[in-house]
Amino acid sequence: EVQLVESGGGMVQPGGSLRLSCAASGFAFSGYDMHWVRQTTGKGLEWVSSIGAVGDSYYPDSVKGRFTISRENGKNSLYLQMDSLRAGDTAVYYCARSSEGLLDFDYWGQGTLVTVSS
Amino acid sequence: QSVLTQPPSASGTPGQRVTISCSGGSSNIGRNYVYWYQQVPGTAPKLLIYRNNQRPSGVPDRFSGSKSGTSASLAISGLRSDDEADYYCATWDDSLSAYVFGTGTKVTVL
Numbered sequence: 222e223v224q225l226v227e228s229g230g231g232m233v234q235p236g237g238s239l240r241l242s243c244a245a246s247g248f249a250f251s252g253y254d255m256h257w258v259r260q261t262t263g264k265g266l267e268w269v270s271s272i273g274a275v276g277d278s279y280y281p282d283s284v285k286g287r288f289t290i291s292r293e294n295g296k297n298s299l300y301l302q303m304d305s306l307r308a309g310d311t312a313v314y315y316c317a318r319s320s321e322g323l324l325d326f327d328y329w330g331q332g333t334l335v336t337v338s339s
Numbered sequence: 340q341s342v343l344t345q346p347p348s349a350s351g352t353p354g355q356r357v358t359i360s361c362s363g364g365s366s367n368i369g370r371n372y373v374y375w376y377q378q379v380p381g382t383a384p385k386l387l388i389y390r391n392n393q394r395p396s397g398v399p400d401r402f403s404g405s406k407s408g409t410s411a412s413l414a415i416s417g418l419r420s421d422d423e424a425d426y427y428c429a430t431w432d433d434s435l436s437a438y439v440f441g442t443g444t445k446v447t448v449l
Contacts (some may be wrong), residue, residue: 256438258384265341266376266384266427268438281437315383324431324438325374325389332383 223247223328225316230333237306237337243299243316243330251294254319256326257301259312259335269314270301274321284310306337342367343428343441350447351418359444361411361428367439371431373411375404376440378425387426388413420448 229241243255257269270290271279278290289302299316313334317326344362351357361373375388386395388404391411403414411430415422428441 265443266378266429266440268440271438279436281435323389324372324429325386325395326376326384327386327389327395329383329385 223318225318225328225330227314227316227330227333230314230335232336232338233306234339235307235337238302238304239306239335241301241303241314241316241333241335243301245297245299245318248318248328250292250297252321254321254323255290255292255299256317256319257290257299258315258317258326258329259310260315260332261312267312272299303335306335308337311335311337341442342432342435342439343430345426345428345441345444347442348445348447350449352449353418353420355418356414356416357418357422357446358415359413359426359428359446361413361441363409363411363430365409366434367409367430367432368406368411369409370433373404373406374429375402375413376427376429378427379423380425384427415446418448422446423448 224246226244233239254273256271272290287305291300313332315332317329372390376384377387378384391406392404401417405412426444432439
Protein backbone atom coordinates (compact mmCIF):
# COMPACT_ATOMS: atom_id res chain seq x y z
CA GLU A 222 0.00 0.00 0.00
CA VAL A 223 1.34 3.40 -1.01
CA GLN A 224 1.78 5.72 1.96
CA LEU A 225 3.09 9.26 2.27
CA VAL A 226 3.45 10.67 5.78
CA GLU A 227 4.43 14.29 6.33
CA SER A 228 6.02 15.64 9.49
CA GLY A 229 7.84 18.71 10.72
CA GLY A 230 5.05 21.25 10.70
CA GLY A 231 4.51 23.69 13.54
CA MET A 232 4.52 27.33 14.48
CA VAL A 233 7.40 29.60 13.52
CA GLN A 234 7.98 33.34 13.63
CA PRO A 235 8.20 35.43 10.46
CA GLY A 236 11.69 35.22 9.02
CA GLY A 237 12.25 31.82 10.59
CA SER A 238 12.93 28.43 9.07
CA LEU A 239 11.29 25.02 9.12
CA ARG A 240 12.09 21.69 7.50
CA LEU A 241 9.28 19.39 6.42
CA SER A 242 9.76 15.69 5.80
CA CYS A 243 7.71 13.16 3.89
CA ALA A 244 8.26 9.46 4.52
CA ALA A 245 7.28 7.26 1.60
CA SER A 246 6.51 3.55 1.60
CA GLY A 247 4.82 0.93 -0.53
CA PHE A 248 6.40 1.90 -3.86
CA ALA A 249 9.77 2.32 -5.59
CA PHE A 250 10.40 5.86 -4.34
CA SER A 251 13.46 6.53 -6.49
CA GLY A 252 11.49 6.06 -9.69
CA TYR A 253 8.89 8.73 -9.05
CA ASP A 254 8.76 12.51 -9.17
CA MET A 255 7.75 14.07 -5.86
CA HIS A 256 5.97 17.29 -5.06
CA TRP A 257 4.86 19.67 -2.33
CA VAL A 258 1.47 21.38 -2.53
CA ARG A 259 -0.01 23.71 0.08
CA GLN A 260 -3.48 24.84 1.01
CA THR A 261 -4.36 27.84 3.11
CA THR A 262 -7.26 27.49 5.50
CA GLY A 263 -10.47 27.50 3.55
CA LYS A 264 -8.69 28.36 0.34
CA GLY A 265 -7.47 26.60 -2.75
CA LEU A 266 -4.43 24.55 -3.63
CA GLU A 267 -1.03 26.00 -4.56
CA TRP A 268 1.90 24.08 -6.02
CA VAL A 269 5.05 24.69 -3.99
CA SER A 270 7.83 22.62 -5.53
CA SER A 271 8.73 19.48 -7.44
CA ILE A 272 11.76 17.23 -7.69
CA GLY A 273 12.34 14.75 -10.43
CA ALA A 274 13.50 11.20 -10.04
CA VAL A 275 16.97 12.37 -11.09
CA GLY A 276 16.99 15.32 -8.69
CA ASP A 277 16.00 18.23 -10.92
CA SER A 278 13.91 20.75 -8.96
CA TYR A 279 11.25 23.32 -9.79
CA TYR A 280 9.58 26.16 -7.89
CA PRO A 281 6.97 28.85 -8.50
CA ASP A 282 8.11 32.45 -8.13
CA SER A 283 6.30 32.75 -4.80
CA VAL A 284 8.82 30.50 -3.03
CA LYS A 285 11.84 30.52 -5.34
CA GLY A 286 14.98 31.43 -3.43
CA ARG A 287 13.35 30.73 -0.05
CA PHE A 288 12.33 27.05 -0.27
CA THR A 289 14.53 24.10 -1.21
CA ILE A 290 13.20 20.66 -2.10
CA SER A 291 15.40 17.59 -1.76
CA ARG A 292 15.12 13.84 -1.62
CA GLU A 293 17.05 10.98 -0.08
CA ASN A 294 16.24 7.87 -2.08
CA GLY A 295 18.08 5.56 0.29
CA LYS A 296 15.72 6.65 3.06
CA ASN A 297 12.60 6.92 0.87
CA SER A 298 12.25 10.48 2.07
CA LEU A 299 11.33 13.86 0.63
CA TYR A 300 12.16 17.16 2.29
CA LEU A 301 11.22 20.82 2.05
CA GLN A 302 13.54 23.36 3.66
CA MET A 303 11.62 26.59 4.15
CA ASP A 304 13.58 29.75 4.96
CA SER A 305 12.58 33.41 5.33
CA LEU A 306 9.06 32.35 6.14
CA ARG A 307 6.21 34.83 5.81
CA ALA A 308 2.69 34.96 7.18
CA GLY A 309 1.46 34.12 3.69
CA ASP A 310 3.24 30.75 3.89
CA THR A 311 0.80 29.62 6.59
CA ALA A 312 -0.91 26.55 5.17
CA VAL A 313 -1.30 22.80 5.28
CA TYR A 314 1.56 21.30 3.29
CA TYR A 315 0.98 18.07 1.39
CA CYS A 316 3.53 15.85 -0.29
CA ALA A 317 2.42 13.98 -3.40
CA ARG A 318 3.94 11.69 -5.98
CA SER A 319 3.55 11.44 -9.73
CA SER A 320 4.79 9.17 -12.47
CA GLU A 321 8.21 10.25 -13.76
CA GLY A 322 7.90 13.18 -16.14
CA LEU A 323 4.18 13.55 -15.60
CA LEU A 324 1.95 15.63 -13.34
CA ASP A 325 -0.63 13.07 -12.26
CA PHE A 326 -0.43 13.53 -8.47
CA ASP A 327 -1.87 10.11 -7.76
CA TYR A 328 -1.07 9.73 -4.07
CA TRP A 329 -1.05 12.41 -1.38
CA GLY A 330 -0.06 12.49 2.26
CA GLN A 331 -2.41 13.66 5.00
CA GLY A 332 -0.70 17.04 5.28
CA THR A 333 1.18 18.95 7.97
CA LEU A 334 0.23 22.41 9.22
CA VAL A 335 2.72 25.26 9.11
CA THR A 336 1.80 28.45 10.94
CA VAL A 337 3.92 31.56 10.53
CA SER A 338 3.04 34.06 13.22
CA SER A 339 4.65 36.31 15.77
CA GLN B 340 -5.50 34.80 -8.31
CA SER B 341 -5.41 31.60 -10.35
CA VAL B 342 -5.05 31.55 -14.12
CA LEU B 343 -7.63 28.74 -14.18
CA THR B 344 -11.17 29.87 -13.47
CA GLN B 345 -13.89 27.59 -12.14
CA PRO B 346 -17.41 28.39 -10.95
CA PRO B 347 -17.42 28.63 -7.15
CA SER B 348 -20.32 26.24 -6.76
CA ALA B 349 -22.45 23.67 -8.52
CA SER B 350 -25.31 21.55 -7.29
CA GLY B 351 -27.73 18.84 -8.26
CA THR B 352 -30.10 16.27 -6.88
CA PRO B 353 -29.18 12.60 -6.53
CA GLY B 354 -29.00 10.93 -9.93
CA GLN B 355 -28.56 14.16 -11.86
CA ARG B 356 -25.60 15.11 -14.03
CA VAL B 357 -23.40 18.02 -12.98
CA THR B 358 -20.75 19.66 -15.13
CA ILE B 359 -17.88 21.83 -13.86
CA SER B 360 -15.96 24.09 -16.21
CA CYS B 361 -12.32 25.14 -16.06
CA SER B 362 -11.33 28.11 -18.20
CA GLY B 363 -7.69 28.81 -18.96
CA GLY B 364 -5.53 30.10 -21.77
CA SER B 365 -3.17 29.21 -24.56
CA SER B 366 -0.19 28.87 -22.24
CA ASN B 367 -1.83 26.34 -19.96
CA ILE B 368 -4.90 24.30 -20.92
CA GLY B 369 -4.32 25.11 -24.59
CA ARG B 370 -0.97 23.29 -24.58
CA ASN B 371 -0.97 20.82 -21.71
CA TYR B 372 -2.86 17.98 -20.12
CA VAL B 373 -5.60 18.77 -17.63
CA TYR B 374 -6.00 16.98 -14.31
CA TRP B 375 -8.95 16.95 -11.92
CA TYR B 376 -8.87 16.42 -8.17
CA GLN B 377 -11.62 15.79 -5.65
CA GLN B 378 -11.20 16.98 -2.08
CA VAL B 379 -13.59 16.09 0.70
CA PRO B 380 -13.21 18.74 3.43
CA GLY B 381 -10.63 17.74 6.01
CA THR B 382 -8.93 15.23 3.73
CA ALA B 383 -6.19 15.28 1.11
CA PRO B 384 -7.04 15.77 -2.56
CA LYS B 385 -7.63 12.68 -4.68
CA LEU B 386 -6.75 12.33 -8.35
CA LEU B 387 -9.95 11.94 -10.34
CA ILE B 388 -8.93 12.50 -13.96
CA TYR B 389 -5.50 12.64 -15.62
CA ARG B 390 -4.36 13.48 -19.14
CA ASN B 391 -7.68 15.28 -19.89
CA ASN B 392 -9.98 12.27 -19.80
CA GLN B 393 -8.30 9.24 -18.20
CA ARG B 394 -9.55 7.75 -14.95
CA PRO B 395 -7.19 6.14 -12.43
CA SER B 396 -8.17 2.66 -11.38
CA GLY B 397 -10.87 2.77 -8.74
CA VAL B 398 -12.49 5.99 -9.98
CA PRO B 399 -16.04 5.23 -11.14
CA ASP B 400 -16.95 5.87 -14.78
CA ARG B 401 -19.57 8.34 -13.51
CA PHE B 402 -16.70 10.82 -13.61
CA SER B 403 -15.53 11.98 -17.03
CA GLY B 404 -13.23 14.70 -18.27
CA SER B 405 -12.96 16.56 -21.54
CA LYS B 406 -10.92 19.37 -23.04
CA SER B 407 -11.53 21.73 -25.93
CA GLY B 408 -9.18 24.54 -26.83
CA THR B 409 -8.42 26.52 -23.68
CA SER B 410 -11.19 25.06 -21.55
CA ALA B 411 -11.85 21.78 -19.83
CA SER B 412 -14.83 20.18 -18.11
CA LEU B 413 -15.53 17.57 -15.50
CA ALA B 414 -18.87 15.80 -15.62
CA ILE B 415 -20.37 13.82 -12.78
CA SER B 416 -23.29 11.64 -13.78
CA GLY B 417 -25.60 9.77 -11.44
CA LEU B 418 -24.81 12.25 -8.67
CA ARG B 419 -24.48 10.69 -5.20
CA SER B 420 -24.37 12.21 -1.74
CA ASP B 421 -20.74 11.19 -1.32
CA ASP B 422 -19.82 13.29 -4.37
CA GLU B 423 -20.17 16.36 -2.16
CA ALA B 424 -16.68 17.81 -2.22
CA ASP B 425 -14.47 20.50 -3.69
CA TYR B 426 -13.21 19.87 -7.21
CA TYR B 427 -10.06 21.41 -8.69
CA CYS B 428 -8.69 21.40 -12.21
CA ALA B 429 -4.93 21.68 -12.74
CA THR B 430 -2.38 21.89 -15.50
CA TRP B 431 1.12 23.16 -16.30
CA ASP B 432 1.43 26.77 -17.40
CA ASP B 433 4.27 27.30 -19.89
CA SER B 434 4.40 31.09 -19.35
CA LEU B 435 4.56 30.85 -15.56
CA SER B 436 6.65 27.66 -15.58
CA ALA B 437 4.37 26.50 -12.83
CA TYR B 438 1.79 23.83 -12.07
CA VAL B 439 -1.44 25.75 -11.53
CA PHE B 440 -4.66 24.77 -9.85
CA GLY B 441 -8.08 26.13 -10.60
CA THR B 442 -10.05 28.23 -8.16
CA GLY B 443 -12.09 25.22 -7.08
CA THR B 444 -15.78 24.33 -7.28
CA LYS B 445 -17.86 23.19 -4.33
CA VAL B 446 -20.38 20.56 -5.37
CA THR B 447 -23.49 20.24 -3.23
CA VAL B 448 -25.96 17.38 -3.49
CA LEU B 449 -29.40 18.75 -2.72
